[in-house]
Amino acid sequence: MTTKRPFFSVVTPVYNVALDILAETIQSVTSQAWPDWQLILIDDLSPNQAVRDFLATAAAADDRISVIYRDTNGGISAASNDGLAAATGEYVALLDHDDLLAHGALAQVAAVLLADPKIDYLYTDEDKVDLLGNHFETFAKPDWSPERLRSQMYCAHLSVVRLQLARDVGGFNSAYDGSQDHDFILKVTERAGRIHHLAEVLYHWRAIPESTASSGEAKPYTWHAGLAAVRAHVERIGLDATVELGGWFGTYAVHRRLDPTTRVSIVIPTRGTRGFVRGDSRSFVVEAVRSILAKTQHPNFEVVVVADVSTPADTMAELHELLAERLVVVPYNKPFNFSEKCNLGFLASTGDIVVMLNDDVEVIADNFLAELCGALSEKDVGMTGAYLLYESGMVQHAGHRYAERGYKHAFHEHSLGDPGPFCALTVDREVSGLTAACIAMRREVFVEVGGFSERLPANFNDVDLSLKVRAAGYRLVWLNRVRLYHFESQSRVAKVHQWELDILRQRWGIPRRDAYSEIAPPEPSRGARAGL
Amino acid sequence: MDSSQPTGSAPSAVPVTVTVPNPEEIAQTRADALEAQLLEITHQLLAANDTIAGMNAALITAQATVNELSQTDVGVAFARVDDLENRLEAMLHELRWTINSNTAVLEQMRLTPTWRIGTLVARPLAMVTRRRR
Structure with missing residues (x-):
């Protein structure tokens, strides 16, 4: 040297x-x-x-x-x-x-x-x-x-x-x-x-x-x-x-194998909401579970449902019927705190790997759990996440992007067929953050970083978790083949409080440049090059 | 004590039942209690680890900010601008949310019979008022 x-x-x-x-x-x-x-x-x-x-x-x-x-x-x-x-x-x-x-x-x-x-x-x-x-x-x-x-x-x-x-x-x-x-x-x-x-x-x-x-x-x-x-x-x-x-x-597509003996716990916070998808009314959590069962070949998993006490009884009955002994129910009777619900679900889980899943999703990808969790066999991978699509087929989540003072979804509302710049939407890659709507982590990593911060009950809890995992030295990997629909309202305006931003910025500062999703500056026109 | 009642040492007619706890039940109860305690402690561990991670991050962020500001005189001004922009962003969010909420409430109010009747009553009055002006 x-x-x-x-x-x-x-x-x-x-x-x-x-x-x-x-x-x-x-x-x-x-x-x-x-x-x-x-x-x-x-x-x-x-x-x-x-x-x-x-x-x-x-x-x-x-x-x-x-x-x-x-x-x-x-x-x-x-x-x-x-x-x-x-x-x-x-x-x-x-x-x-x-x-x-x-x-x-x-x-x-x-x-x-x-x-x-x-x-x-x-x-x-x-x-x-x-x-x-x-x-x-x-x-x-x-x-x-x-x-x-x-x-x-x-x-x-x-x-x-x-x-x-x-x-x-x-x-x-x-x-x-x-x-x-x-x-x-x-x-x-x-x-x-x-x-x-x-x-x-x-x-x-x-x-x-x-x-x-x-x-x-x-x-x-x-x-x-x-x-x-x-x-x-x-x-x-x-x-x-x-x-x-x-x-x-x-x-190139790298398919990891997930050891069939690895126990996976899928944690789903819910209050049993119903909504319309493709014109039909559905119980989101029931259909999410149904899609998991249809698209999962991995044998060793449980589903931990953290349910508000107001969750309709018929919804719970359907979950019991679908999941039988795979189901673990954690009742929740406090004011809404997404982070706490996830943490309580984690505490009740027994898996080596824990998957956090929103209830308003529908799994599209085959071999869902193996594809999502396989990369976690590498010890420097701390979190994996999925490709989430709106009902319309547009991109909801393809990794977070923390830059220009904001926290955003990269490639938000690109169309599904769009490969993205330099095929970014068609390859697995490291990202700065992943949405908690679908992530997987090893149990010990979740504990090491303190799970979700309950100081952030509604917004930015996944941003904070992602940044904690990265700060602990792990990679976050977004997996392009692990695809799910996320029926999150596209028109919903999330209420963001100043105190939420303050917590995040106090911890992590103001984001300026994203390490993994930089956007190339616009190419100068011929006129600009000619000095016109 | 009621003095009209006989007193003495005659045996009671009510049989005494002694419940002997089932050892398995005792063990189960203790196991449940311990499990609940373990969950609570693990929950606290998560919170503690989160606090440590957050404080470490905040320390690094603060150090970086101090370094940044110490290198430039205009750093303070930039920080102030950042702060003001943060507040502005937050206020805009709140404003948008409030407008959306109010609009929804207004729409609901317009569908109520009270509103409809009130409109029916108020409209002629308003016309009269306008004419007088």
Whole structure:
């Protein structure tokens, strides 16, 4: 470990790229204000002799540029590994032969590394740039999100890795060509001591007709290579899970197994409210339970119903009939306090895992409990949550977003078919908070953080719980396949009291930037770029 | 004591029943009591852990605020603006809620016979009043 000025080895495999594009790529490095770098260009036996000649000219013009000419065409992994072998910097930065480093990229990365020399892996935000120089699709990435990396190669560019670590993990593997970077970053992050997200666009991914940036589906084999890489990763870290292709190109679905002997307690606070759904009157809690029974294969569970004493007797009778010995009833006869009701339900429960569920939900997803609770087998996962939809099919909850002074649902009222920005709605990922309408926690974590704060009887109790779980060092994982309807009134105006906000802000301050759901700034128009 | 009643040591005619507690019932009662006590203690443990977590968070937040303010002269002004904006947000929430509540009550009132009769009575009077003006 050293606090000296970081020296970067920029590694760029080259194969038959257009010369004007390659020239811009090289120039984006040579124009960096940070002087401590070397650029290693590895020609993977380009058939076009002009490319090789161009590389020689570039190397002759700047002694910080070196060129490796391969005797055989080995593919991108082999070429990248030659670059890693030749690198002499403390850190390696990966740059594709047709992409661009942003102005000042290395200086900004260096500033972060100087401030925290323990960082082993750093990634930045990125955007795309077309041949006319128009920038678009800015990807404001989440902070380190291991669940998302298993579901999607979101780190990508710019990636800066400590060279020794890059070599220790064995560099790139040709077996995953097309998604070799996904495999590489998975291996790096498995071993990295510290990982940092630099929230600045420091890399411009060139969108040319044949490039992946133009359309991921231009190279469909990359998806299957990525699947193999994620499967290998899951095996390396010992996850009891299977991996399949996700619903959208470039995404993967990791299905954890839940040990059938694990006891799960589902806690449902209710007062037996009835309402209309799809035109029919229903008892919410009865139908919620019915849907649980229909969509749960896990054998070992109980349902703890914390019922106001005013709950209709016929509702309780139906619950008894449906659940029989699985039912535990906790009577509640105090003024409404959602937090206390949940805590009392927890106290009466016997499960290793406790699921908090609102009574006005309906489970959609198959294998509901296993999918919701499986991730809790990882000890650093403190809470999991679900994808909640309004009756209309619009998104009610896809994780909380705490930013710009407010506490909100991320992607609220997006439509169900919308994959969200960079497929955020189609992948499992870390989030800042989860709604208590459907969450799962291990018993010991619930006790450790003190359950729901009964000082917050109505609003923000789930925000507070989420923040407590995160502060205790756990991850919160939102699961895109665990889907439920939530028949919460879309027009309801929740009465929020100043004292509730005061409690929350006294504890947690005023939220400014969300770690996992940043919104990219609007792209400037051409007019704005032209200074008009 | 009523002196007209005979006194003496004659045996009572009422049989004395001695209830011997069932050991299983005693054990069950004690177990129930202990279980209730355990639940109460665990509930208190939750509350205590919540308080600890909250105070730790508040401490970190306060430290961050102090650091932030100590680095800038305008920090105090920003904090004041934040505070005022918080109050404004809360007041807007309360206002919206009150308006919604009042509107609902008003709608309900308009459906009552009293309101309808009152309107029937008041309308001609209002017309007369307007004419006089």
